[in-house]
Amino acid sequence: QLQLQESGPGLVKPSETLSLSCTVSGGSVSSTSHFWGWIRQPPGKGLEWIGSLYYSGSTYYNPSLKSRVNISVDTSKNQFSLKLTSVTAADTAVYYCARDLVSWGQGTLVTVSS
Amino acid sequence: EVVMTQSPATLSVSPGERATLSCRASQSITSNLAWYQQKPGRAPRLLIYGASTRATGIPARFSGSGSGTEFTLTISSLQSEDFAAYYCHQYNKWPRTFGQGTKVEIK
Numbered sequence: 001q002l003q004l005q006e007s008g009p010g011l012v013k014p015s016e017t018l019s020l021s022c023t024v025s026g027g028s029v030s031s032t033s034h035f036w037g038w039i040r041q042p043p044g045k046g047l048e049w050i051g052s053l054y055y056s057g058s059t060y061y062n063p064s065l066k067s068r069v070n071i072s073v074d075t076s077k078n079q080f081s082l083k084l085t086s087v088t089a090a091d092t093a094v095y096y097c098a099r100d101l102v103s104w105g106q107g108t109l110v111t112v113s114s
Numbered sequence: 115e116v117v118m119t120q121s122p123a124t125l126s127v128s129p130g131e132r133a134t135l136s137c138r139a140s141q142s143i144t145s146n147l148a149w150y151q152q153k154p155g156r157a158p159r160l161l162i163y164g165a166s167t168r169a170t171g172i173p174a175r176f177s178g179s180g181s182g183t184e185f186t187l188t189i190s191s192l193q194s195e196d197f198a199a200y201y202c203h204q205y206n207k208w209p210r211t212f213g214q215g216t217k218v219e220i221k
Contacts, residue, residue, distance in 0.1 A: 104157040
């Protein structure tokens with residue numbers, strides 16, 4: 001059974017880089033049949049798609065975040081990762097990883113604060 | 115980008131009643147629409163994809179309809195576990211976008 005688990009710091013300082021990983025079990029990030037993505041949800045608000053990656057190398061990002069975001073895959077660890085640079089308080093959210101936006105991780109809260 | 119607009123923002127319904135949620139796309143997305151249910155503190159759960167196909171394990175009381183720009187999620191007889199937030203999501207074009215959500219609450 002496919003499972004995804006987010007991990008990373010729960011607190012990031014303003015202007016620094018938010019880095020999260022998603023560990024996949026029960027499936028392979030090398031699969032060319034699926035895309036791997038990140039979605040976030042600020043406290044009390046709706047869902048925002050951040051970006052998606054196909055193993056073939058294609059990546060797609062939310063235009064509002066494109067200048068600050070990078071999604072990559074590490075096949076040796078069966079993980080994919082999110083990096084968001086120059087964070088502000090507006091980036092405080094629960095961050096979810098997902099496969100095909102069908103199977104989701106449980107989410108991890110990242111707070112941006114000094 | 116495709117803007118997804120859901121209505122109403124909040125829907126008050128009694129258990130056993132029917133609930134109808136709407137989602138409108140700013141341009142045609144054919145049938146590339148999904149519906150998610152989200153309970154507090156939980157990840158979203160896929161209910162419907164392809165506008166009308168129930169995901170694995172989803173009860174038959176959930177049904178989706180529509181194509182193009184107008185879509186509907188119907189819950190035929192609300193159960194206690196159905197009180198939650200619901201989001202529509204288009205996957206026809208990049209960037210992917212979500213509606214702002216409809217909260218279904220107990221009347």
